[in-house]
Amino acid sequence: MTALLDVRDLVTVFPSGGRDLRAVDEVSFSVNRGEVLGLVGESGSGKSVTGFSLMGLVDAPGRIASGQILFDGDDLAKASPEAMRSLRGRRIAMVFQDPMMTLNPVLRIGTQMTETLHAHERIGKPEARARARDALAQVGIPSPEERLDAYPHEFSGGMRQRVAIAIALLHRPDLIIADEPTTALDVTIQSQIISEFQALTERQGTAVIWITHDLAIVSGLADRIAVMYGGRIVETGPIAEVLTAPKHPYTRGLIRSVPSENSRGARLAQIPGVTPSLAHMPQGCAFRSRCQRADAACAQRPGAYGSDSCWHRCFHPHEEALT
Amino acid sequence: MDSKLADAAQIAPPKPRASAALLRFLKAPTALIGVIGLTLVVGVAVFAPILSPQDPYDLMQLDIMDSRLPPGSESFTGVPYHLGTDGQGRDILSGIMYGLRTSLIVGIVSAFVAALIGTTLGLLAAYLGGRGEALLMRLVDLQLSFPTILMALMVLAILGNGVTNVVLAIIVAEWATYARTARGTALVEREKEYIEAARCLRIPARRILLRHMLPNCLAPIIVIATMQVARAIGLEATLSFLGLGASVTQPSLGMLIANGYQYLLSGLYWISFYPGIALLITIVCINLVGDRLRDVLNPRNAR
Amino acid sequence: MITNLIRRGIQALFVIFAMTLIVFVGVNVIGNPVDILINPDLNQAERLRVMQNLGLDQPLWRQYLSFLAGLAEGDFGDSFVYGRPALGVILERLPATLELALAAMVIAIVVGLPLGLYAGLYPDRLSSKLIMTGSILGFSLPTFWVGLMFILLFAVQLGWLPSNGRGETAGAWSFLTGDGLRHLILPALNLALFKTSLILRLTRAGVQEVIAQDFVKFARAKGLLERRVVLVHILKNLMIPVVTIIGLEFGSLIAFSVVTESIFGWPGMGKLIIDSINLLDRPVIVAYLMMMVVLFVTLNFVIDICYTLLDPRVRLDGKG
Numbered sequence: 001m002t003a004l005l006d007v008r009d010l011v012t013v014f015p016s017g018g019r020d021l022r023a024v025d026e027v028s029f030s031v032n033r034g035e036v037l038g039l040v041g042e043s044g045s046g047k048s049v050t051g052f053s054l055m056g057l058v059d060a061p062g063r064i065a066s067g068q069i070l071f072d073g074d075d076l077a078k079a080s081p082e083a084m085r086s087l088r089g090r091r092i093a094m095v096f097q098d099p100m101m102t103l104n105p106v107l108r109i110g111t112q113m114t115e116t117l118h119a120h121e122r123i124g125k126p127e128a129r130a131r132a133r134d135a136l137a138q139v140g141i142p143s144p145e146e147r148l149d150a151y152p153h154e155f156s157g158g159m160r161q162r163v164a165i166a167i168a169l170l171h172r173p174d175l176i177i178a179d180e181p182t183t184a185l186d187v188t189i190q191s192q193i194i195s196e197f198q199a200l201t202e203r204q205g206t207a208v209i210w211i212t213h214d215l216a217i218v219s220g221l222a223d224r225i226a227v228m229y230g231g232r233i234v235e236t237g238p239i240a241e242v243l244t245a246p247k248h249p250y251t252r253g254l255i256r257s258v259p260s261e262n263s264r265g266a267r268l269a270q271i272p273g274v275t276p277s278l279a280h281m282p283q284g285c286a287f288r289s290r291c292q293r294a295d296a297a298c299a300q301r302p303g304a305y306g307s308d309s310c311w312h313r314c315f316h317p318h319e320e321a322l323t
Numbered sequence: 324m325d326s327k328l329a330d331a332a333q334i335a336p337p338k339p340r341a342s343a344a345l346l347r348f349l350k351a352p353t354a355l356i357g358v359i360g361l362t363l364v365v366g367v368a369v370f371a372p373i374l375s376p377q378d379p380y381d382l383m384q385l386d387i388m389d390s391r392l393p394p395g396s397e398s399f400t401g402v403p404y405h406l407g408t409d410g411q412g413r414d415i416l417s418g419i420m421y422g423l424r425t426s427l428i429v430g431i432v433s434a435f436v437a438a439l440i441g442t443t444l445g446l447l448a449a450y451l452g453g454r455g456e457a458l459l460m461r462l463v464d465l466q467l468s469f470p471t472i473l474m475a476l477m478v479l480a481i482l483g484n485g486v487t488n489v490v491l492a493i494i495v496a497e498w499a500t501y502a503r504t505a506r507g508t509a510l511v512e513r514e515k516e517y518i519e520a521a522r523c524l525r526i527p528a529r530r531i532l533l534r535h536m537l538p539n540c541l542a543p544i545i546v547i548a549t550m551q552v553a554r555a556i557g558l559e560a561t562l563s564f565l566g567l568g569a570s571v572t573q574p575s576l577g578m579l580i581a582n583g584y585q586y587l588l589s590g591l592y593w594i595s596f597y598p599g600i601a602l603l604i605t606i607v608c609i610n611l612v613g614d615r616l617r618d619v620l621n622p623r624n625a626r
Numbered sequence: 627m628i629t630n631l632i633r634r635g636i637q638a639l640f641v642i643f644a645m646t647l648i649v650f651v652g653v654n655v656i657g658n659p660v661d662i663l664i665n666p667d668l669n670q671a672e673r674l675r676v677m678q679n680l681g682l683d684q685p686l687w688r689q690y691l692s693f694l695a696g697l698a699e700g701d702f703g704d705s706f707v708y709g710r711p712a713l714g715v716i717l718e719r720l721p722a723t724l725e726l727a728l729a730a731m732v733i734a735i736v737v738g739l740p741l742g743l744y745a746g747l748y749p750d751r752l753s754s755k756l757i758m759t760g761s762i763l764g765f766s767l768p769t770f771w772v773g774l775m776f777i778l779l780f781a782v783q784l785g786w787l788p789s790n791g792r793g794e795t796a797g798a799w800s801f802l803t804g805d806g807l808r809h810l811i812l813p814a815l816n817l818a819l820f821k822t823s824l825i826l827r828l829t830r831a832g833v834q835e836v837i838a839q840d841f842v843k844f845a846r847a848k849g850l851l852e853r854r855v856v857l858v859h860i861l862k863n864l865m866i867p868v869v870t871i872i873g874l875e876f877g878s879l880i881a882f883s884v885v886t887e888s889i890f891g892w893p894g895m896g897k898l899i900i901d902s903i904n905l906l907d908r909p910v911i912v913a914y915l916m917m918m919v920v921l922f923v924t925l926n927f928v929i930d931i932c933y934t935l936l937d938p939r940v941r942l943d944g945k946g
Contacts, residue, residue: 089849101840470878481652599771
């Protein structure tokens with residue numbers, strides 16, 4: 001079976017001070033139909049830029065420099081702007097991080113929903129409105145008919161994110177890119193939204209790329225996981241495998257730094273140092289400046305070691321499982 | 324508690340290095356053009372008595388025979404009039420040099436006094452808060468809802484014409500901008516912890532205002548004041564053109580332009596044209612410098 | 627919403643009242659009306675008689691009350707120059723000024739808004755940089771001097787357009803006749819120059835602020851046509867500040883028309899007030915100032931309402 005999305009050696013650059021900084025550096029991964037991929041990393045690791053690259057929405061002057069984005073067999077990296085536009089919102093949808101910012105404050109909710117329908121389908125106004133209403137009902141918004149005429153500021157943050165999800169699901173897309181959709185919400189709302197999101201995408205058979213910095217969220221949600229650091233994917237594989245036996249020191253550090261109930265009282269492990277900025281990324285393995293296992297070999301770029309579906313980029317991988 | 328100790332730099336946010344800022348300032352070619360142009364303009368104004376071929380206010384030096392000569396002509400006695408002469412046989416070039424003096428003085432004095440008054444009131448309002456603040460800000464809002472020229476006309480209608488009254492009019496018309504900016508930035512500062520710390524340490528109000536709040540408001544105030552000098556020069560020229568400003572004996576650039584108005588229809592363009600160019604150069608140079616200052620001093624743009 | 631309107635209405639009335647006080651104090655206390663109104667050659671007895679006639683011997687508060695009473699009836703006294711009621715003299719000139727200001731506003735919007743939108747959407751293009759440089763020039767050029775240069779170029783050198791007066795009018799308006807329209811072009815362009823630059827720069831700044839917002843990216847992520855993203859999502863958010871500015875600037879256009887009217891001999895209120903200041907025609911000056919106060923307070927009031935209609939967030943605040 002061919003993957004729905006197959007990203008190969010994607011490089012997205014931002015020109016700065018006369019050179020191109022690689023925000024996304026030879027990233028490869030694939031997503032099958034109906035699959036949930038967790039794309040995990042700290043802020044600045046390039047995970048959001050990866051998401052925007054897939055949508056063809058990298059902010060100028062940034063651009064995709066090389067690589068392929070095979071979506072259902074077509075290379076999106078070479079697609080025309082119009083082809084990308086017609087794909088966006090219809091076959092690949094996106095949900096953003098901050099629901100307070102994603103809805104246009106001066107347009108009614110209904111308008112912001114139906115315009116999405118009108119952009120891709122020849123459809124009458126009453127029908128578009130009916131579908132928008134159904135979509136609102138689907139994400140659990142009470143009295144959807146009246147709410148269509150409301151403005152975003154009349155909704156709470158959680159409600160707004162539901163609206164954004166409803167908009168993303170309007171066209172039953174093949175793939176949804178969810179860029180930290182729950183980070184800005186209260187914890188109680190977070191779990192509600194996650195479980196509803198999960199149910200809806202499962203029912204529609206939609207594949208999901210869930211971008212987050214929060215391993216805890218991904219562990220209960222994703223089928224597979226890809227860990228990003230410094231613009232590169234350092235480790236990827238089935239979620240259970242990666243979480244129980246992480247090979248890359250960074251993945252390991254990330255998992256260790258998640259507080260859990262049984263380590264109460266124990267000192268929380270931290271990864272020493274801070275994420276280097278794009279302009280000061282070390283040569284070779286990007287993580288070596290913070291890695292305790294690093295040696296001279298790490299000045300070379302590590303390749304991908306392991307199987308096709310489960311690999312890591314480290315010269316000195318951990319072999320044992322986490323205890 | 325030694326207030327000097329607490330006053331030391333550690334509780335105030337770090338200040339940017341002046342030399343670095345200057346370097347950054349000059350990086351843009353427009354800023355460099357502005358600075359050079361402005362230096363020239365100010366130099367010409369300061370040294371007008373030395374540089375100018377003629378003292379345009381010394382009636383003994385004027386010859387009515389030389390009136391309305393086109394640029395490049397020579398006087399009866401063989402002195403060249405590079406930019407021509409006006410209706411009284413006055414050398415336009417010399418007129419411009421002396422006119423620049425009046426214009427610059429009016430611009431700088433009015434902008435400075437307005438900045439002083441406005442900033443003081445704005446800071447006080449921010450520091451004191453309460454009724455006084457509300458009243459002052461109402462006044463500022465009211466003032467700013469009227470265009471400057473209307474405020475100026477109001478003042479001149481009440482006080483009568485003349486250069487001093489024009490300066491007063493500009494101050495009345497412009498102080499509110501400073502007050503609003505000073506209060507705005509001071510309010511942001513007021514909420515910050517170091518001011519809180521300074522208050523807890525019982526540092527006197529005057530000291531908090533002058534040493535902590537003022538320096539933080541200074542950047543935007545300097546930018547506004549720079550731009551305002553240009554606006555004041557333009558406004559003064561406009562009012563003088565309308566016959567409400569400078570007297571005939573001490574003409575500003577606006578007055579010189581107004582003098583040429585009556586000759587314009589007969590095609591004697593130079594009497595109005597060249598003073599206008601001088602005015603334009605002055606205003607553009609100040610604006611270029613101000614524009615760049617805003618970019619450099621704005622912490623949001625510091626990259 | 628309604629209570630909000632009423633509150634603002636009361637505030638507006640209070641402002642007008644405060645301004646009557648300022649104008650009255652200014653004209654009657656700071657500027658000495660006796661010097662202005664009375665011929666210095668008169669002897670003491672004659673002076674006293676004139677002062678009694680004008681009510682200047684009364685205590686100030688009584689003078690102020692009669693000033694207010696006159697104000698309520700629109701009676702500012704007779705113009706010294708025209709010998710007719712001052713307000714009437716001004717109102718006669720109102721259409722000319724309104725026409726000029728409106729024409730300038732239309733030019734400023736029609737030119738400034740699209741250019742600002744373009745420069746904001748494509749800031750890196752050479753054409754955008756040229757537009758922005760041009761707008762700096764528009765800011766820096768002294769309006770009255772540009773007016774003179776217009777006359778020099780288009781009226782004197784090329785002889786294309788007239789430089790003085792309104793030309794033929796149909797009713798109160800010039801733009802209805804060909805000749806009047808030709809007379810209108812130069813003054814309107816001149817008055818529009820500064821405002822065009824202003825609207826252009828504000829639009830551009832607004833575009834750049836809005837375009838960086840997530841909701842614009844989200845609109846694109848929905849697959850909307852670029853045209854819709856710009857014309858609906860960006861422009862609608864821009865309209866709030868731009869409409870405010872347009873409203874405020876319309877008042878300022880009327881005020882600044884004093885300059886343009888003086889240059890082009892346009893027989894409006896602006897030219898009248900300058901002449902009146904020079905001729906010390908006090909009733910006309912006071913009437914003009916009070917009219918401007920009322921105009922600006924009303925304008926601000928109307929802008930507030932427009933703002934409320936445009937921005938749904940303000941609407942809710944009004945209710946709450």
